[in-house]
Amino acid sequence: MGRNREFDEEQALDAAMQLFWEKGYEATSLSDLTSRMGIQRPSIYSAFGGKKELFEAALRKYTMARASEIRTKLQNNPSVKQAFRTFFEDLVDEEYTEGFSRGCFSINTMVELAPHDEKFEILTREHQMYLSVIFQEAIERGMQSGELEQGTNAKALSQALLVSLIGLTVIMKSRPERSFVDNSVEVMLALLK
Amino acid sequence: MGRNREFDEEQALDAAMQLFWEKGYEATSLSDLTSRMGIQRPSIYSAFGGKKELFEAALRKYTMARASEIRTKLQNNPSVKQAFRTFFEDLVDEEYTEGFSRGCFSINTMVELAPHDEKFEILTREHQMYLSVIFQEAIERGMQSGELEQGTNAKALSQALLVSLIGLTVIMKSRPERSFVDNSVEVMLALLK
DNA sequence: GTAATACTTTACCGTTCGGTATGGTATTAC
DNA sequence: GTAATACCATACCGAACGGTAAAGTATTAC
Numbered sequence: 001m002g003r004n005r006e007f008d009e010e011q012a013l014d015a016a017m018q019l020f021w022e023k024g025y026e027a028t029s030l031s032d033l034t035s036r037m038g039i040q041r042p043s044i045y046s047a048f049g050g051k052k053e054l055f056e057a058a059l060r061k062y063t064m065a066r067a068s069e070i071r072t073k074l075q076n077n078p079s080v081k082q083a084f085r086t087f088f089e090d091l092v093d094e095e096y097t098e099g100f101s102r103g104c105f106s107i108n109t110m111v112e113l114a115p116h117d118e119k120f121e122i123l124t125r126e127h128q129m130y131l132s133v134i135f136q137e138a139i140e141r142g143m144q145s146g147e148l149e150q151g152t153n154a155k156a157l158s159q160a161l162l163v164s165l166i167g168l169t170v171i172m173k174s175r176p177e178r179s180f181v182d183n184s185v186e187v188m189l190a191l192l193k
Numbered sequence: 194m195g196r197n198r199e200f201d202e203e204q205a206l207d208a209a210m211q212l213f214w215e216k217g218y219e220a221t222s223l224s225d226l227t228s229r230m231g232i233q234r235p236s237i238y239s240a241f242g243g244k245k246e247l248f249e250a251a252l253r254k255y256t257m258a259r260a261s262e263i264r265t266k267l268q269n270n271p272s273v274k275q276a277f278r279t280f281f282e283d284l285v286d287e288e289y290t291e292g293f294s295r296g297c298f299s300i301n302t303m304v305e306l307a308p309h310d311e312k313f314e315i316l317t318r319e320h321q322m323y324l325s326v327i328f329q330e331a332i333e334r335g336m337q338s339g340e341l342e343q344g345t346n347a348k349a350l351s352q353a354l355l356v357s358l359i360g361l362t363v364i365m366k367s368r369p370e371r372s373f374v375d376n377s378v379e380v381m382l383a384l385l386k
Numbered sequence: 387g388t389a390a391t392a393c394t395t396t397a398c399c400g401t402t403c404g405g406t407a408t409g410g411t412a413t414t415a416c
Numbered sequence: 417g418t419a420a421t422a423c424c425a426t427a428c429c430g431a432a433c434g435g436t437a438a439a440g441t442a443t444t445a446c
Contacts, residue, residue: 026219125367160380167360174318187353
């Protein structure tokens with residue numbers, strides 16, 4: 001009995017995710033959230049708990065979506081080298097096309113919250129570890145198909161590529177010349193051989 | 194005429210730098226600052242202007258000190274390969290030795306402020322560009338001495354190494370297993386040949 | 387229809403925020 | 417010594433913060 005929730009919880013969470021992604025945790029106020037989510041303050045508390053809990057839910061939603069997106073992109077191409085190239089180049093294209101650089105929600109959180117909050121240290125670490133495994137599996141596929149050298153250290157290489165991806169994502173926030181980023185991508189992709 | 198300033202401005206700025214470095218801009222309050230700097234609130238305003246201006250002064254102090262520190266480390270070793278290795282390994286050691294990961298003040302600022310404040314976009318970009326030139330000069334020295342291959346693209350390589358350095362610094366905030374970082378460093382250093 | 391229930395809305399809570407006006411105090415120039 | 421000056425410390429400002437109590441409203445079960 002009783003009334004049913006009027007707003008779409010998933011849709012509201014998505015709006016919160018966009019906002020936290022853009023502005024980070026501290027700089028996002030509850031007023032920002034209510035106006036963007038289209039619901040009132042107590043609705044946030046009844047549906048999600050509080051600001052921190054809402055942030056965590058938003059981050060979880062983001063990391064799950066992002067991981068499966070990356071997995072798909074790397075699997076869609078029969079050539080592993082081409083798959084990584086397209087992935088990196090698309091990433092750069094998107095950041096330079098948009099007027100604004102959101103970067104990666106998980107990376108932003110690693111910088112803002114992970115050093116002071118163990119929950120987010122763990123959450124972001126697990127996401128990065130998961131991505132590095134996705135990278136590793138793609139590289140191992142390339143080794144099995146003969147596209148990549150047999151002697152390749154798939155684990156170390158995937159970890160280095162992930163670290164480079166993070167570095168790329170972060171430095172683009174300072175809007176360096178496009179050639180800077182393009183050069184870096186070329187050097188990284190040359191590791192795949 | 195009139196009274197002279199009682200506190201050491203440079204020392205107070207240094208305390209502010211440490212605090213902003215640890216906690217970022219938004220999460221650092223004026224109360225935090227006054228207690229750590231050992232001075233009262235109006236003294237901050239008369240000496241530095243305001244919170245944003247104090248932050249900027251602290252960031253400038255940091256980037257200048259950091260750049261010259263890095264330049265020194267890369268010049269101190271006759272072998273460029275060894276210089277980069279020591280530089281990266283020391284960086285990792287320091288982060289894993291301390292219980293707490295401050296990372297790099299400029300990188301933290303790139304993530305927190307650069308996307309929303311052009312002044313810090315420019316400031317952080319210029320610092321990164323400066324570092325990449327330091328890297329490039331080191332690599333070019335290595336090419337002249339014959340330690341590195343003549344065909345090396347010094348510019349692209351230095352940019353890629355800088356991007357990797359940023360990625361390393363950031364991912365360490367999530368405290369991955371040490372082997373993860375060590376592996377990445379090995380792959381990156383292998384680019385120097 | 388009725389009573390119970392759970393959501394929405396409004397208004398408000400104490401606290402903390404960045405920033406400043408004010409008054410006391412030490413130092414300077416003369 | 418004296419007057420002018422500039423720093424220091426306290427107290428305070430309005431605004432915004434995260435969070436919640438209370439009242440109104442729609443929906444449910446019976």
